[in-house]
Amino acid sequence: MSTYLDFEKPIAELETKLADMKQLAEENNVNVDVAVKTLEDKIKKLKKDTYGNLTRWQRVQLSRHADRPYTLDYIFAISDKFIELFGDRMVKDDKAMVGGFGEIEGETVMFIGQQKGRNTKQRQMRNFGMANPEGYRKALRLMKMAEKFNKPIVTFIDTPGAFPGMEAEERGQGEAIARNLKEMFMLKVPVICIIIGEGASGGALGIGIGDKVLMLENTWYSVISPESCSSILWRSWDYKEQAAEALKLTANDMLSAGLIDGIIKEPLGGAHTDPELMSKTIKKTILDTIKDLRLMNNDERYLSRIDKFSKMGVYKELQVKVKA
Amino acid sequence: MSWFTRKEKGIHTPTELKKETPDGLWYQCPQCKKIMHSREHKKNSFTCVNCNYHERIGSAEYFEILFDNNTFTEFDTNLSSGDPLEFVDTKAYPDRIVASQKKTGLKDAVRNAYGKCEGIDIVVSCMDFTFIGGSMGSVVGEKIARAIDKSLETGFPLLVISRSGGARMMEAGYSLMQMAKTSARLALLSEKKVPYISLMTDPTTGGVTASFAMLGDFNIAEPASLIGFAGPRVIRETIGKDLPEGFQSAEFVLEHGFLDFIVDRKELKNQLKDLLSMISQ
Numbered sequence: 038m039s040t041y042l043d044f045e046k047p048i049a050e051l052e053t054k055l056a057d058m059k060q061l062a063e064e065n066n067v068n069v070d071v072a073v074k075t076l077e078d079k080i081k082k083l084k085k086d087t088y089g090n091l092t093r094w095q096r097v098q099l100s101r102h103a104d105r106p107y108t109l110d111y112i113f114a115i116s117d118k119f120i121e122l123f124g125d126r127m128v129k130d131d132k133a134m135v136g137g138f139g140e141i142e143g144e145t146v147m148f149i150g151q152q153k154g155r156n157t158k159q160r161q162m163r164n165f166g167m168a169n170p171e172g173y174r175k176a177l178r179l180m181k182m183a184e185k186f187n188k189p190i191v192t193f194i195d196t197p198g199a200f201p202g203m204e205a206e207e208r209g210q211g212e213a214i215a216r217n218l219k220e221m222f223m224l225k226v227p228v229i230c231i232i233i234g235e236g237a238s239g240g241a242l243g244i245g246i247g248d249k250v251l252m253l254e255n256t257w258y259s260v261i262s263p264e265s266c267s268s269i270l271w272r273s274w275d276y277k278e279q280a281a282e283a284l285k286l287t288a289n290d291m292l293s294a295g296l297i298d299g300i301i302k303e304p305l306g307g308a309h310t311d312p313e314l315m316s317k318t319i320k321k322t323i324l325d326t327i328k329d330l331r332l333m334n335n336d337e338r339y340l341s342r343i344d345k346f347s348k349m350g351v352y353k354e355l356q357v358k359v360k361a
Numbered sequence: 362m363s364w365f366t367r368k369e370k371g372i373h374t375p376t377e378l379k380k381e382t383p384d385g386l387w388y389q390c391p392q393c394k395k396i397m398h399s400r401e402h403k404k405n406s407f408t409c410v411n412c413n414y415h416e417r418i419g420s421a422e423y424f425e426i427l428f429d430n431n432t433f434t435e436f437d438t439n440l441s442s443g444d445p446l447e448f449v450d451t452k453a454y455p456d457r458i459v460a461s462q463k464k465t466g467l468k469d470a471v472r473n474a475y476g477k478c479e480g481i482d483i484v485v486s487c488m489d490f491t492f493i494g495g496s497m498g499s500v501v502g503e504k505i506a507r508a509i510d511k512s513l514e515t516g517f518p519l520l521v522i523s524r525s526g527g528a529r530m531m532e533a534g535y536s537l538m539q540m541a542k543t544s545a546r547l548a549l550l551s552e553k554k555v556p557y558i559s560l561m562t563d564p565t566t567g568g569v570t571a572s573f574a575m576l577g578d579f580n581i582a583e584p585a586s587l588i589g590f591a592g593p594r595v596i597r598e599t600i601g602k603d604l605p606e607g608f609q610s611a612e613f614v615l616e617h618g619f620l621d622f623i624v625d626r627k628e629l630k631n632q633l634k635d636l637l638s639m640i641s642q
Contacts, residue, residue, distance in 0.1 A: 199571075199590065199591075200599075201590070201591030201595045201596050201599050202591075202596065202599055202600060203596060203600060203604070203608070205590070205591070206589050206590060206591065206596065206608070206609055207617050208617070209575075209617065209618070209619045210571070210589075210590035210591070211570035211571040211574070211575050211588075211589065211590035211619075212570075212575040212619050214571040214572075214590070215540075215544065215570070215571050215572050215573070215574070215575040215576050216575070216576070218540060218541055218544035218545075218571075218572055219544045219545075219547055219548045219551070219576055220548075222544065222545045222548040223548050223552075238528070238537060238568070239537075239540060239567075239568055239571040239572075239590070242537060242538075242540055242541060243571075245541075246541055246544075246545075258534065258537075259533045259534050259537065260528045260529075260530060260532075260533050260534065260536050260537040260568070261528075261530055261533075266530055269530065270450035270451065270530060271450060271451060279450075280450075283446070283448050283449060283450060283533075284446070284448075284530075284533040284534075285446050285533060285534070286533065286534065290534070291534055294445065294446075294534055294535065296534045296535065296538055342545075343545040343546075343548060343549065346538060346541040346542050346545045347506060347542055347545050347546060349499075349502075349535065349538040349539070349541070349542055350498075350499030350500075350502050350503050350535055350538065350539060350542065351443040351445035351499050351532075351535060352440050352441065352442060352443050352499045352500045352503055353440070353441050353442070353443050354439050354440050354441075355439040355441075356439070
């Protein structure tokens with residue numbers, strides 16, 4: 038039984054109707070093929086209309102869908118072998134940040150990503166995908182290891198933000214993220230970052246400095262979540278839809294702003310409707326992108342990474358007139 | 362009957378003709394409430410003569426404190442904000458910018474300059490909190506990047522003075538990427554082995570803390586400054602408890618190992634001189 042979002046209700050109703058019709062037909066042994074076909078076409082059209090015209094807020098909802106695949110789901114689906122590696126070698130192992138070496142069609146890759154939980158117990162253990170400083174330091178340790186053994190890095194970003202707790206501050210959340218940003222710029226191996234769900238602020242960026250930064254179609258990436266933005270700018274939690282519109286936080290928005298490098302298409306209705314197809318698409322994208330990035334030598338690659346991010350931003354500069 | 366009668370009721374002197382005590386002759390410390398002469402307060406580097414409270418000052422004051430004879434060359438003065446997202450909340454973003462520019466006389470929340478500090482050439486990039494909470498948008502990111510480039514080009518040590526609430530929400534994705542951009546330039550600066558001192562002042566939080574402010578070769582701070590990643594209100598809401606006294610103060614951050622030292626503003630110039638002369642090659 039799949040979970041439906043509020044705007045998917047009409048689809049859900051038709052799908053229930055379809056299931057009922059099929060069951061009834063089977064029980065009474067009547068032929069309803071024509072009716073089924075009509076209904077199926079209707080559902081198909083409705084889906085196309087709904088998912089073809091998603092508002093920004095609806096995409097945010099899809100990015101948080103309860104059935105959406107998480108980092109480890111993709112890692113297991115993509116890699117033939119995977120060895121998970123734990124710990125930051127300083128304080129502890131952060132369960133909100135996972136990583137390890139995986140092998141995809143003979144290619145060894147360092148996977149790193151935030152991990153969310155599927156049920157209450159898991160969510161608690163994973164801290165809702167909100168990493169502490171030790172999570173960012175674990176990520177950096179693994180990235181440096183990948184560099185040492187000359188293996189490309191793939192990060193999966195899916196977080197509502199870096200954890201804003203007391204211990205996080207005591208252990209230097211700001212410093213941990215800042216260091217990751219700087220160190221990731223100097224990595225001499227290919228780095229691919231893929232936003233697979235939520236990309237909230239510094240917590241996302243902390244593993245988001247890549248030669249190629251890609252977003253799945255129904256994800257968001259911005260400086261703040263629509264809810265928090267609403268609470269700060271409108272002083273109320275009720276303006277999240279408007280905030281989502283104002284922030285222009287979808288994959289399309291981010292691509293047209295030149296802040297990411299590409300979008301990975303999702304199955305109709307979202308990644309969770311066909312995780313297998315989604316994983317296949319991601320796998321192919323990773324392999325193709327690694328191949329492309331290998332065309333540059335290590336120095337060219339990290340310098341062009343620096344160059345790419347250095348150009349981001351929009352401002353006006355008055356030209357001072359020089360007297361003739 | 363009185364000698365003088367008002368021909369018209371009410372006050373008719375226009376505001377600009379009013380004679381009052383000149384503004385700012387006296388300064389009252391917001392912390393200990395002591396009243397002191399403004400000149401005395403200024404001479405004391407804008408710190409309270411009684412309780413040492415460090416007033417939140419801006420770039421003009423820091424430049425005056427740091428540069429010998431207040432002589433410096435300001436650069437990249439013509440940058441101002443665009444509105445790439447056509448952002449509107451309760452007010453349109455360009456209106457906010459214009460209002461802030463009028464109020465502060467500044468173009469945006471940071472100013473760059475180079476000059477001599479105790480005879481040593483340095484580049485200073487200093488944030489202004491009065492401009493939309495010192496928030497970092499594209500202009501702040503670009504100007505800090507250019508200050509870093511100035512240091513790369515000249516080899517002069519870089520001092521960045523942070524005082525900021527974090528990223529500027531109205532530039533959404535663009536402001537987030539300024540964290541990346543400034544860190545990218547700092548990566549190059551550190552490869553070139555040019556010294557970078559990050560001075561954190563009250564307050565330094567959010568995306569500024571999580572990027573250039575924490576990336577100094579030397580991370581230093583003014584006493585009692587609030588320094589953190591998440592703001593106190595957010596943390597309070599997350600944990601559902603009040604925060605202990607002094608949480609996220611400069612002293613707290615020093616105690617937890619993320620600052621090299623805390624510097625009294627009156628000692629700042631001297632400390633910089635000593636530090637920079639010790640590491641110069």
